[in-house]
Amino acid sequence: MNDTLIKVEDLCKIYNPGENEVRALDHVSLEIKKGELVAIIGQSGSGKSTFMNMLGCLDVPTSGKYYLNGTDVSEMTDNELSEVRNHEIGFIFQGFNLIANLNAIENVELPLIYRGIDRKTRHELAIESLKMVGLEKRMDHKPSEMSGGQQQRVAIARAIAAQPPVILADEPTGNLDSASSKEILAILKKMHKTGRTVILITHDNGIAAQARRVVRIMDGKIESDTINPDFDQEEA
Ligand SMILES: Nc1ncnc2c1ncn2[C@@H]1O[C@H](COP(=O)(O)OP(=O)(O)O)[C@@H](O)[C@H]1O
Ligand SMILES: [Mg+2]
Numbered sequence: 001m002n003d004t005l006i007k008v009e010d011l012c013k014i015y016n017p018g019e020n021e022v023r024a025l026d027h028v029s030l031e032i033k034k035g036e037l038v039a040i041i042g043q044s045g046s047g048k049s050t051f052m053n054m055l056g057c058l059d060v061p062t063s064g065k066y067y068l069n070g071t072d073v074s075e076m077t078d079n080e081l082s083e084v085r086n087h088e089i090g091f092i093f094q095g096f097n098l099i100a101n102l103n104a105i106e107n108v109e110l111p112l113i114y115r116g117i118d119r120k121t122r123h124e125l126a127i128e129s130l131k132m133v134g135l136e137k138r139m140d141h142k143p144s145e146m147s148g149g150q151q152q153r154v155a156i157a158r159a160i161a162a163q164p165p166v167i168l169a170d171e172p173t174g175n176l177d178s179a180s181s182k183e184i185l186a187i188l189k190k191m192h193k194t195g196r197t198v199i200l201i202t203h204d205n206g207i208a209a210q211a212r213r214v215v216r217i218m219d220g221k222i223e224s225d226t227i228n229p230d231f232d233q234e235e236a
Helices: 048-055 078-088 104-114 120-130 148-160 178-193
Strands: 004-015 022-033 038-043 063-068 090-091 166-170 197-202 214-220 221-227
Touching: 004 048, 022 048, 022 063, 022 197, 022 221, 038 178, 048 197, 063 120, 078 090, 090 148, 104 120, 104 148, 104 197, 120 148, 148 178, 166 178, 178 197
Parallel strands: 038 197, 038 214, 090 166, 166 197
Antiparallel strands: 004 022, 004 063, 214 221
16 A cells, blocks of 8 residues: 655755745655644744645646655646645645635635535535534634634634645644644644644744654755654544
8 A cells, every 4th residue: 555645856946046046945855644744844934835835736846756646746737736726635824814704604615616516515514614623603703703713713624624635734823822723733633633634834843742743844955854752642
């Protein structure tokens, strides 16, 4: 059985090639297996979001290879890439990116419309995922009527509603207080426990310590890739 989900080899991303070029990713090689919970940690500007954009097929590398489920991403058509983004990956961002004039359930349902899911199923999936993040009592609230932590929970519900196998979270707790951050981490761990692959990007050592595997990135290079000896699978 091949349980490799992500394999990148010598991945480079250069912004503004030429005099003012920025080497945001500099020969990154990494493998992630299905069902892993991996934290990618690095300081601001180290290349984390650039890496997430590559992994999520939101942007293309300057050079190097990316295999997703064994398929060379550079050979996928635009249609295949949008299939991957819509069906395989749930994205969570630091700024929750909710639509202000839609309530929680409408925000969660929105991407399901683009996937061509019928109204009744959309509604059921949205309710199920809002329950999963503990927001069953806030379903008809608009973003402005919720705390930051609640808004991020809506964004997570939106990311998981279609039950994608992979969750990519870029600094999901970056705008939150520590109590809300804990809640969000607990939800991500629950996703991991139900078999999802979770890639958690952060600049915070305390958050990275919650993951079994920690990949440290610095100046676009992988500095270390370690298994956390204190990680308790049961507790997680
Ligand atoms: N669109 C872009 N154009 C030019 N430079 C960029 C762009 N996006 C990011 N960078 C630069 O690439 C480097 C890595 O950025 P980024 O991946 O956003 O880091 P992080 O998410 O770790 O803060 C930084 O030096 C940043 O200024
Ligand atoms: Mg970033």
